[in-house]
Amino acid sequence: MKRFLKPSDIGDLSQALKEAAEVKNNPYGHQHLGKNKTIVLIFFNSSLRTRLSTQKAATNLGMNVIVLDINKDGWQLETEFGVVMDGDKPEHIREAVPVIGQYCDIIAVRSFAKFENKEEDYSENILNQFIEFSGRPVISMESATRHPLQSFADLVTIEEHRSVARPKVVLTWAPHPKALPQAVPNSFVEWMKEADVDLTVTHPEGYELAPEFMEGVKVEYDQKKAFEGADFIYAKSWASFSEYGKVLSTDRNWTVDEEKMALTNNAKFMHCLPVRRNMIVSDGVIDSPNSIVIQEAANRVVSAQTVLKRMLESL
Ligand code: SN0
Secondary structure, eight states: OOEESSHHHHOOHHHHHHHHHHHHHOTTTTGGGGTTOEEEEEESSOOSHHHHHHHHHHHHTTOEEEEEEHHHHSOOEEOSSSOOOOSSOOEEHHHHHHHHHHTOSEEEEEOOOOSSOHHHHHTTHHHHHHHHHSOSOEEESSOSSOOHHHHHHHHHHHHHHOSSSSOEEEEEEOOOSSOOOSHHHHHHHHHHHHTTSEEEEEOOTTOOOOHHHHTTOEEOSOHHHHHTTOSEEEEEOOOOTTTTTOOOOOOGGGSBOHHHHTTSSSOEEEOOSOOOBTTTBOHHHHTSTTBOHHHHHHHHHHHHHHHHHHHHHTO
């Protein structure tokens, strides 16, 4: 595997789920694969779970890990092309990327949407620099448009907690004080479409996700109707795509609470975290036994380790 950005990169999902279960049962069984192999994790943005779980996954496989928070510890990188570099950014990404490639066997990158320009974000200009010029396999640790390690972990979690063969999975928008990227919902939809689940997306008008992700996906604008009979409620806030990067609503009628969860088929509650309590979800729901957000976070090690194992096998 040369890159991990979307479900097609990992191939057949039922096979990937089987492999993930094996990795979870036997986390130290493939340490020979990572011997004398190095991964660099580069962060352009903050992280808790992604940083710790990817590092843990790599060390479980016997790899050496280098973590770089580029904004704090590296030179500020210029990412525009053809500019006169007379400002405060001493290094260009065009040199930095191939240099980083010299020091490792695999690169993982986190680079969020900047919300300055839709075309620029959706062209994945930073991630693509790593793919084109690092000379190494690349893993997305959340780019402008996708968060595949999260979605793969979500799929593993749904597989572990489902009580029916084909669960009803509802992705619901929820209010948040800030403009958040569409990466998590885009990826979630992309993975659930490929999985054996019945997916419904619910959000207020104006929060439609990019058409390239939503083709053939059910949208229900009435959140309560969407919740009826659901087996999994997956909450997430995101900024508008059509009015790119705007917060059009902070309506707390969209907060996931006990009353709405009562409409479901005793649904499990999921969120990628970090979560704003009593904006996205009420304390009562996230603290209830139906909340599986911690199990979901634990599976971040499993998804990262399954992906890394595949990459190491194909080095
Ligand atoms: C990120 C996002 O894409 O929504 C990362 C989620 C894995 N979340 C945030 O940036 C939350 C920031 C906040 O202020 O709550």
